[in-house]
Amino acid sequence: MYRYILNRLLLAVPTLIGAAALVFALMRLIPGDICVVRLGGGGGMVDPKAVAACHAQLGLDRSLFLQFVDFIVGFAGGNFGISMWSGKPVIVEIGSRIAISLEIAILSTVVAVAIAIPLGTLSALRQNSWLDHFVRTVAIAGIATPSFWLGIMSILLVLEVSQLTTGAPWMPPIDYVPLWEDPLRNLSIVILPALTIGYRYSAVTMRMTRSAMLEVLREDYIRTARAKGLLEQLIVNRHALKNAMLPVVTLIGIEFAFLIGGLVVTEQVFNLNGIGRLFVQAVQNQDYTLTQALVMLTVTIFIFTNLVVDVLYAWLDPRIRFG
């Protein structure tokens, strides 16, 4: 087991360096100059001396190789540097935005699990019944519907319903307040995005639960349990569901990792200042340090979630551990 984990950790190193090289190269291929944008502001003429001083201050006058080595060494030591655009430490920029993205990711996971596991299980237990067809159709519709459109529609619905019931249209507030400061206001901000994302997420999880349950229900040990005369509820809860949950847990882990940086469009629709929007702003401002740090953060989360899920999988399933 330890050997397996060590092997996977070693394999993560070239992936991280490769991702670092890719984002480093992509950012420098984008035409434009952050110093010109910063100094030019309104679009007037920019003094070349000021641009050169800005380059020297940001370390952009050094060779690309040295800049890359600096980036890698900084990342390895946990030092992401200073945002080239705002001048604040990158860690502060990310820290101020991550709370809302994390909260939406956690809440959507709760929504997804609460819907997907009972419905996916029921759908498998009654394969090809009307309930199964209904659940599958709802799941496929969830995957097919663009989440940003669902977001627009949910805002529209809330507007119309509030107009009809109270006489005044209501819109969710924009400025984020932490949960512990004002729970009601916080929930009114995050609930619609969480439901919108949670629906798509539950659709993917529901399909996985259904197919995993279908496979497990055909295993010999389920037949044996039935032959022993065990209660159906016991067979489903203790024998089938526990085993079927392995791939479902994997999927939930991977989807969660994706959500941390993948909410760009949803944040745009609901006007939220999370990590997704920070990504877009960082690239548009040509903020090399911030973009590089954000990419490395999402790639690291992705790699380590995969690793944790795989290790968990091997730990839970003896066939994989000793196979």
Added chain:
Amino acid sequence: MTAITTEPPVIRRPWYGSALRFARRQPLGTFGLIIVVVTAIAGLSAEWIAPYNPTANDFAAMTEPPSAAHWLGTDQFGRDLLSRIIYGARTALIIGFVSAFVGGFAGLVLGVGSAYFGGWIDLVLQRVMDILMAFPLIIMALAVVAIFGTGVQNVIAAITIPLIPRCARVVRASAMAIREVPYIDAARTSGFSHPRIILRHMVPNVVAPFLIMLTAFVGQAILAEASLSYLGLGVQEPVPAWGLMLQGGAEEYASTAPWIAVFPGLAIALTVFGFSLFGDALRDAIDPKLRER
């Protein structure tokens, strides 16, 4: 004297027989296929069936609700929404199919090649796939658009890149299983070239999971294109594209002219729904483990 040989008659099922069997066993999949076919017909024959020019502004008919003249209403520039949705089907299908096929075929070649050669080639290719899988799509899209500019071909490039590793992973897993079978060894010892073994003997064996994935990819590519266009990183005005139709005006006029936001979104959802239903049915029909016993 001539020898008389009696061979058992070969029973060939007519193509429509197989289609009918599929329709009977997979009603949802058939429904999905019908949606796909209708969308394809709309996209292909947009010039003949669209009632108006999709880019023509009519300032006398701005934000008009659905009526006999404009079945789905008009947008904030007075453009007919039905015509834009019909033409948008063409944009969506071109981007969807090209991205899915290019990404799928690149993934197929890399996946089978990786499994066939093994060793360090496999190790290096898998690490490259890891990087592409973990790399955020939005950064890739933003960079592609910033470097090369917006346009259909650049949107296709941005969507295709993340599809390659996902296809390569699945295909590699299937190809690994057949790498060690005796007929591959026999082909090697007969001195066949690597491309011949890969293309003639390995690829046909991974076609089933590949085709299923391809149908799913078309739907995903249409969704990705809509998201990128919505963010302003995809197709640009005045090209009729569903995601683009939801940008700007759709949100601005959501409460006063909701049809501007409702219909393009429905078009995206319905088309991707069709591809997903068809892909699922194809998987159920091909994968023996998922067939009902």
